[in-house]
Amino acid sequence: MQKKGIAILGSTGSIGTQALEVIEVYPEKFNLEVITANYNADLLIKQAIKHKPNMVVIADEAQYQKVNDALWDHDIKVFAGADALAQVCETQEVDTVLTALVGYAGLKPTLTAIRAGKNIALANKETLVVAGEIVTKEAAERGVNIYPVDSEHSAIFQCLVGEFHNPIEKIYLTASGGPFRGWKREQLIDVKKEQALKHPNWEMGAKITIDSASLMNKGLEVIEAKWLFNLRPDQIDVIVHPQSIVHSIVQFEDGSMKAQMGLPDMKLPIQFALTYPDRFKTDFPRFNFMDYPNLTFEQPDRETFNNLNLAFQAMEMGGNAACALNAANEITVASFLKDEISFLDIARINEKTMLETTAVKVPTYEDYVASDAEARRLALEFIQK
Numbered sequence: 001m002q003k004k005g006i007a008i009l010g011s012t013g014s015i016g017t018q019a020l021e022v023i024e025v026y027p028e029k030f031n032l033e034v035i036t037a038n039y040n041a042d043l044l045i046k047q048a049i050k051h052k053p054n055m056v057v058i059a060d061e062a063q064y065q066k067v068n069d070a071l072w073d074h075d076i077k078v079f080a081g082a083d084a085l086a087q088v089c090e091t092q093e094v095d096t097v098l099t100a101l102v103g104y105a106g107l108k109p110t111l112t113a114i115r116a117g118k119n120i121a122l123a124n125k126e127t128l129v130v131a132g133e134i135v136t137k138e139a140a141e142r143g144v145n146i147y148p149v150d151s152e153h154s155a156i157f158q159c160l161v162g163e164f165h166n167p168i169e170k171i172y173l174t175a176s177g178g179p180f181r182g183w184k185r186e187q188l189i190d191v192k193k194e195q196a197l198k199h200p201n202w203e204m205g206a207k208i209t210i211d212s213a214s215l216m217n218k219g220l221e222v223i224e225a226k227w228l229f230n231l232r233p234d235q236i237d238v239i240v241h242p243q244s245i246v247h248s249i250v251q252f253e254d255g256s257m258k259a260q261m262g263l264p265d266m267k268l269p270i271q272f273a274l275t276y277p278d279r280f281k282t283d284f285p286r287f288n289f290m291d292y293p294n295l296t297f298e299q300p301d302r303e304t305f306n307n308l309n310l311a312f313q314a315m316e317m318g319g320n321a322a323c324a325l326n327a328a329n330e331i332t333v334a335s336f337l338k339d340e341i342s343f344l345d346i347a348r349i350n351e352k353t354m355l356e357t358t359a360v361k362v363p364t365y366e367d368y369v370a371s372d373a374e375a376r377r378l379a380l381e382f383i384q385k
């Protein structure tokens with residue numbers, strides 16, 4: 001494998017910091033070209049001094065001077081702002097862009113990177129949820145690969161290696177069920193963000209942790225899978241697997257099922273997205289069957305956790321519906337994290353917003369931008385009512 005130039009968008013987050021850990025083990029395989037943060041200038045500076053990328057971007061322009069002053073004698077170029085975040089992806093030395101920022105903000109830099117012919121290691125699922133049709137079409141037109149980082153989608157991808165010519169009959173995305181697995185609506189009325197932020201198996205950023213508790217994360221993943229693997233909604237099923245050992249399953253047309261397994265550790269899917277088709281030796285802890293004598297599976301409770309239904313509904317509605325659902329969810333989760341709405345309000349307002357956002361059947365990029373803005377405005381209105 002030739003040395004790969006890597007850009008990590010969102011290096012200060014949960015995926016971003018783990019990606020840096022992966023990359024630093026293989027200095028002969030990777031050149032770190034770009035790292036970026038939104039507000040966390042202190043960590044970005046620390047990372048830059050330690051990992052020596054060629055460029056850093058701080059999205060918050062007010063902190064440009066601070067980052068620039070700290071790095072002036074380190075031979076690292078410093079940029080600021082959302083446009084710079086997209087532009088650095090075009091740099092010639094970058095081969096693969098790891099999109100590890102959170103939410104809709106990932107769409108523009110991902111499209112810019114694809115248009116510049118860069119392969120994508122995609123953690124930022126919201127990009128495919130919002131504009132999957134445009135993103136996958138543009139990637140296919142330019143021969144750009146999108147390698148999944150999400151553990152479930154990486155699992156499906158790993159099961160498909162050597163099988164790309166064999167049609168998929170169905171996939172099963174596994175879900176841990178989150179901290180409220182087995183809970184009913186009456187128990188969820190008063191839950192606090194501290195409870196929702198306690199994921200049983202994964203340490204992740206705040207937004208995805210709340211999404212996991214509300215099953216919105218699994219809904220977003222269903223839509224992500226549709227675009228990544230070109231599936232119809234009826235080919236995608238969700239199964240709750242509380243131990244998070246089976247990361248997902250593919251069923252082929254002969255009835256055979258392949259699953260990918262391992263201890264829950266995001267470093268593995270991050271690494272595979274950067275090294276595919278190779279597998280590099282790691283010292284990650286190995287799975288021991290005797291530690292898990294019972295792997296269990298159960299149906300998700302779609303009645304209590306309506307967000308999962310909303311994702312399937314968005315796929316049926318098509319057009320900009322998933323974009324509206326995603327925008328609503330970014331607003332409701334932020335609002336829940338500020339104690340402004342209850343946990344059950346998240347799905348309620350998400351649904352109302354998705355249904356009331358002006359429908360666009362075949363959206364352009366500009367339509368998605370407008371729908372995102374409209375849905376955010378509506379969701380805020382519903383929160384204030």
Ligand code: NDP
Pocket residue numbers: 009010011012013014015016036037038039040041059085099100101102103105123124125126149150151202203204205206207208266
């Ligand atoms: P975090 O919140 O931990 O990190 C997000 C990163 O993106 C930070 O570097 C943050 O900067 C930056 N960022 C956030 N908003 C913006 C913005 N508007 N503009 C520019 N940069 C921004 O998130 P995670 O790492 O948990 O998740 C990242 C993505 O990966 C999400 O889409 C998530 O769904 C997906 N994912 C995450 C998994 C996980 O285990 N964490 C598993 C599978 C998928 P700053 O630090 O300055 O705020």
